[in-house]
Amino acid sequence: MASASKQTQKSRKKRASPAPEPRKKLKNVFYEAELARLQAELVKLQEWIKHQGLKVVVLFEGRDAAGKGGCIKRITQSLSPRVCRVVALPAPTEREQTQWYFQRYVQHLPAAGEMALFDRSWYNRAGVERVMGFCTEHEYREFLRSCPEFERMLVRSGIILIKYWFSVSDDEQERRFQDRIYHPTKHWKLSPMDLESRSRWVEYSRAKDQMFTYTDIKQAPWYVVDGDDKKRARLNVISHLLSCVDYEDLSPTRVELPPRQPDIGYVRPPISDQTFIPEVY
Numbered sequence: 001m002a003s004a005s006k007q008t009q010k011s012r013k014k015r016a017s018p019a020p021e022p023r024k025k026l027k028n029v030f031y032e033a034e035l036a037r038l039q040a041e042l043v044k045l046q047e048w049i050k051h052q053g054l055k056v057v058v059l060f061e062g063r064d065a066a067g068k069g070g071c072i073k074r075i076t077q078s079l080s081p082r083v084c085r086v087v088a089l090p091a092p093t094e095r096e097q098t099q100w101y102f103q104r105y106v107q108h109l110p111a112a113g114e115m116a117l118f119d120r121s122w123y124n125r126a127g128v129e130r131v132m133g134f135c136t137e138h139e140y141r142e143f144l145r146s147c148p149e150f151e152r153m154l155v156r157s158g159i160i161l162i163k164y165w166f167s168v169s170d171d172e173q174e175r176r177f178q179d180r181i182y183h184p185t186k187h188w189k190l191s192p193m194d195l196e197s198r199s200r201w202v203e204y205s206r207a208k209d210q211m212f213t214y215t216d217i218k219q220a221p222w223y224v225v226d227g228d229d230k231k232r233a234r235l236n237v238i239s240h241l242l243s244c245v246d247y248e249d250l251s252p253t254r255v256e257l258p259p260r261q262p263d264i265g266y267v268r269p270p271i272s273d274q275t276f277i278p279e280v281y
Contacts (some may be wrong), residue, residue: 024230031231038238039078046115053112055159055268059121059239061142062166063204064194065176066227072117075241085110088119090209101143102150107157119122122147126211128193131203144214149174153221161220162244164237168227170201239262 049056070117075083087108096104110116125143129135135143140196154161168176176197180190183241216222223240227233 002046004060017123022108023232025229026231026235027185031235034235035074035238038235038242041242042075042238043078044243044249044251045242045245047250048077048245049115050083050113051250054115054245055110055112056115056156056245057109057118057159057161058115059118059123059161059163060125060166061121061127061164062225062227063168063173064197065166065173065180065189066166067225067230067233068119068164068229069189071225071237072119074116075238080175084115084117086117089120101146109154111197122150123211123215126215127204127207128197130207131200132193132196138151144210147215148217151215151217155219157238159241160245162241163220163222164223166225166233174198223246 003101048054056247060072062068072086076086085108087105089104089108092104103121105118108116108118122143125135125140126147130140151161180186212222225233225237
């Protein structure tokens with residue numbers, strides 16, 4: 001019996017798959033070059049959205065410090081704010097709390113020729129509101145019933161709806177939180193709600209799994225982003241976003257500047273009459 005047990009243990013060891021090797025970090029030279037290439041493609045996508053009158057909505061959800069904000073920043077960096085808008089709403093006011101839940105989000109949906117990036121969205125109800133007790137059980141259950149129909153309605157109206165969930169490991173989230181504590185330009189990113197989320201990690205996991213069960217629908221599926229490697233995640237998201245819209249290159253032909261208007265005798269007021277900012281540098 002003992003020898004049989006040893007053989008079983010050996011066979012289990014043989015069948016056990018080896019642990020995956022950690023991926024190598026992207027070299028900065030490659031990352032910067034690839035990011036520039038993808039951002040140039042985003043400009044082409046922007047022009048196509050304007051030309052075709054498309055309406056695009058992209059939701060960014062996920063764990064705190066998973067890299068949503070950094071990814072949004074790289075997407076919008078080279079785009080026109082008149083075409084690509086970021087929607088980051090604060091907590092609802094007392095008046096908004098009495099409205100239909102989706103009402104305050106609807107007013108930020110894009111018109112023809114626009115793309116709206118939601119930095120957090122109506123999924124607050126299924127996440128932070130559920131975990132922190134900011135909504136009732138009835139409100140939560142009603143959201144799970146209503147949300148799929150709401151999103152199907154958006155898609156039927158012609159909106160291209162893309163939903164990203166940014167995932168991050170426990171250890172990596174803690175490292176980023178620690179970085180925010182000591183970094184002078186990142187203090188504002190660490191809110192009391194972020195700290196509370198650390199002590200409710202499992203509850204957030206349960207809420208996310210429940211949310212996916214109800215809202216990962218065919219018309220608007222969830223796309224999960226591995227956020228442990230920020231740079232890799234940014235490239236992957238932008239690449240995927242570009243693949244979601246069948247766009248064409250509408251880059252204009254080379255533009256030639258017209259000649260500057262010649263001097264017609266207009267005398268400008270003295271430059272000393274104007275107030276300039278201090279020359280600190």
